[in-house]
Every structure is written in structure tokens, then in C-alpha cells.
Amino acid sequence: MLASATTVDEARWLEAHGADAVIAQGLEAGGHRGHFLSDDLSLQLGTCALLPQVVRAVRVPVIAAGGIADAAGVAAAQALGAAAVQVGTAYLLCPEAQTSPLHRQALQSDAAHHTALTNVFTGRPARGIVNRAMRALGQGSVGWCPVAPAFPLAASAMAPLRSAAEQAGRSDFTPLWAGQAAPLCRPMPAGELTRALASGWRA
Ligand SMILES: Cc1cc2nc3c(=O)[nH]c(=O)nc-3n(C[C@H](O)[C@H](O)[C@H](O)COP(=O)(O)O)c2cc1C
The missing domain is CATH 3.20.20.70 (Aldolase class I)
Known part of the structure; x- marks a missing residue:
């Protein structure tokens, strides 16, 4: 185990x-x-x-x-x-990975240089590329919301916004999970x- x-x-x-x-x-x-x-x-x-x-x-x-x-x-x-x-x-840009096109785009952009721990997407701390949801809902520090719904309820609270933004081709409300080594990711x-x-x- x-x-x-x-x-x-x-x-x-x-x-x-x-x-x-x-x-x-x-x-x-x-x-x-x-x-x-x-x-x-x-x-x-x-x-x-x-x-x-x-x-x-x-x-x-x-x-x-x-x-x-x-x-x-x-x-x-x-x-x-x-x-x-x-x-x-490091594997998120591999063709075998099920990483979404919006996520791949963020990983290959300058945004990948700034990741933070956030609870706004699921209610549990996770590291992702900082986006609009993490900036807008963060209080005190980017991505951290003291009143976020408990895990896993934050995900359903965010779902309508996420879905509308993704349909418009935006990752503003999508969790873009990635670690601090994200800028080292290469598609291979x-x-x-x-x-x-x-x-x-x-x-
Ligand atoms: C997209 C993604 C989702 C992950 N989800 C979880 C998870 O749900 N629970 C967990 O303990 N670790 C999770 N991890 C962390 C991995 O298990 C692993 O510890 C981590 O990816 C290693 O660090 P690195 O991302 O810098 O390579 C996730 C990592 C990534 C990249």
C-alpha cells in the first residue's frame, strides 16, 4: 500500500x-x-x-x-x-493525457508561472494555475476563500459559471490543476x- x-x-x-x-x-x-x-x-x-x-x-x-x-x-x-x-x-501536456484544450493552453501560457493553493473549486486545498475565479474569490490570499462550500460541494456551486465560460472558450472558472514546475511542461x-x-x- x-x-x-x-x-x-x-x-x-x-x-x-x-x-x-x-x-x-x-x-x-x-x-x-x-x-x-x-x-x-x-x-x-x-x-x-x-x-x-x-x-x-x-x-x-x-x-x-x-x-x-x-x-x-x-x-x-x-x-x-x-x-x-x-x-x-510534467505529464499534463502528453498526448496520452486527458488534459482539456483550455488546460493545455493555460499550461503553455505565461499564466503557468503563477500557481497557488485554492479551495474555491472543490472546497479542499489544491494547487492550480491562478485564474479569474481564484483572484475574484480569494480573500487575504489568491485562491483562498474562508467561506467556500465544504468538499466536494464547491464544485457544484461553481459548475454553472464554469460551464458557461468554457462554452465561450474561457478557463476563467475552470480548475487548472498544475504544480509549481508547470513552466517545465513540454508536449511530448x-x-x-x-x-x-x-x-x-x-x-
Ligand atoms: C491534475 C492533477 C490532479 C491531482 N489530483 C490529486 C488528488 O486528487 N489527490 C492527491 O493526493 N494528489 C493529487 N495530485 C498530486 C499527485 O498525486 C502528485 O503528488 C503530484 O502531481 C506530484 O507533483 P507534481 O505535480 O509537481 O509532479 C494531482 C496532480 C495533478 C497534476
């Missing part, structure tokens, strides 16, 4: 409950956060800080996730003690990307 940990405490909890390996999910990662012991996002660390701490804290293999999008990132994760890497964002077949990533791993 594999599961994500966003803190050292979560990694220890997973090991104690029988995980065969732990995924250390850094704050850079795209999409929903995997936290489960605390909703306090200030406890969550970036990959370079989280990974070596988790490696020291548990005996099971640790899989690095968050911000890894090229061979150098893979090599860095291995140097920090990872037994393997998990990559999400998944096999080619996997071989490029694997070239950073020292056997």
Missing part, C-alpha cells in the same frame, strides 16, 4: 499503519493536497525540506513528489534519499518523457 504524506507526522502515521512505501508530497505538487492529519497548511513543507526529513523518520522506501519535472529534478530527489519519484504535472509522448526523467536516476 502506498499513500501520500505532506508532513513527517503523516509519514510516521502511514508507516505505523502498514504502508509499504510513503510518498513525500511537497507543497509544490499540482492538484489536491494529500494531507490527512491536520488542515493547517502552514505545517506542509516543500519537497527539498520534506523529503530528507521523511527519509530519516521512516524505514520504508520514500517516493518523492512535487516539483519534479526533468532529469535534474529526479537526480536531486535521489540525492535527497528518494527510492523513486512520482511525477504528475509519455514514453519519451519517462525516458528523459529516468535518465536522471543513477542505477
Whole structure:
């Protein structure tokens, strides 16, 4: 059994409950956060800080996730003690991925340089490319709305706006899940990307 940990405490909890390996999910990662012991996002660390701490804290293999999008990132994760890497964002432009045309467009635009954690699309924290909904509904920080409907109800609250905007060819109200490495995304077949990533791993 594999599961994500966003803190050292979560990694220890997973090991104690029988995980065969732990995924250390850094704050850079795209999409929903995997936290489960605390909703306090200030406890969550970036990959370079989280990974070596988790490696020291548990005996099971640790899989690095968050911000890894090229061979150098893979090599860095291995140097920090990872037994393997998990990559999400870098695959979003692969032809095999079911990424929508609007999402692909955002990933290849300047907008991809600014991602943030948001709860406005589903009610649970997730990282995506900042868009109009995240700016308009964010209070205090971009993408963060203290009164967002609880997970998963925010998605249905947003659905009519999202649908109307998408029909007009706009991603203003669409979740554009992506991690901080989004600008490193390149359109290429998944096999080619996997071989490029694997070239950073020292056997
Ligand atoms: C489009 C997308 C959706 C994701 N959805 C989830 C999710 O629902 N739950 C979760 O724990 N992680 C989710 N993730 C995070 C991945 O499991 C993984 O930890 C992450 O992609 C690694 O970081 P990276 O995106 O920087 O490569 C998602 C990632 C992406 C890119």
C-alpha cells in the first residue's frame, strides 16, 4: 500500500499503519493536497525540506513528489534519499493525457508561472494555475476563500459559471490543476518523457 504524506507526522502515521512505501508530497505538487492529519497548511513543507526529513523518520522506501519535472529534478530527489519519484504535472501536456484544450493552453501560457493553493473549486486545498475565479474569490490570499462550500460541494456551486465560460472558450472558472514546475511542461509522448526523467536516476 502506498499513500501520500505532506508532513513527517503523516509519514510516521502511514508507516505505523502498514504502508509499504510513503510518498513525500511537497507543497509544490499540482492538484489536491494529500494531507490527512491536520488542515493547517502552514505545517506542509516543500519537497527539498520534506523529503530528507521523511527519509530519516521512516524505514520504508520514500517516493518523492512535487516539483519534479526533468532529469535534474529526479537526480536531486535521489540525492535527497528518494527510492523513486512520482511525477504528475510534467505529464499534463502528453498526448496520452486527458488534459482539456483550455488546460493545455493555460499550461503553455505565461499564466503557468503563477500557481497557488485554492479551495474555491472543490472546497479542499489544491494547487492550480491562478485564474479569474481564484483572484475574484480569494480573500487575504489568491485562491483562498474562508467561506467556500465544504468538499466536494464547491464544485457544484461553481459548475454553472464554469460551464458557461468554457462554452465561450474561457478557463476563467475552470480548475487548472498544475504544480509549481508547470513552466517545465513540454508536449511530448509519455514514453519519451519517462525516458528523459529516468535518465536522471543513477542505477
Ligand atoms: C491534475 C492533477 C490532479 C491531482 N489530483 C490529486 C488528488 O486528487 N489527490 C492527491 O493526493 N494528489 C493529487 N495530485 C498530486 C499527485 O498525486 C502528485 O503528488 C503530484 O502531481 C506530484 O507533483 P507534481 O505535480 O509537481 O509532479 C494531482 C496532480 C495533478 C497534476
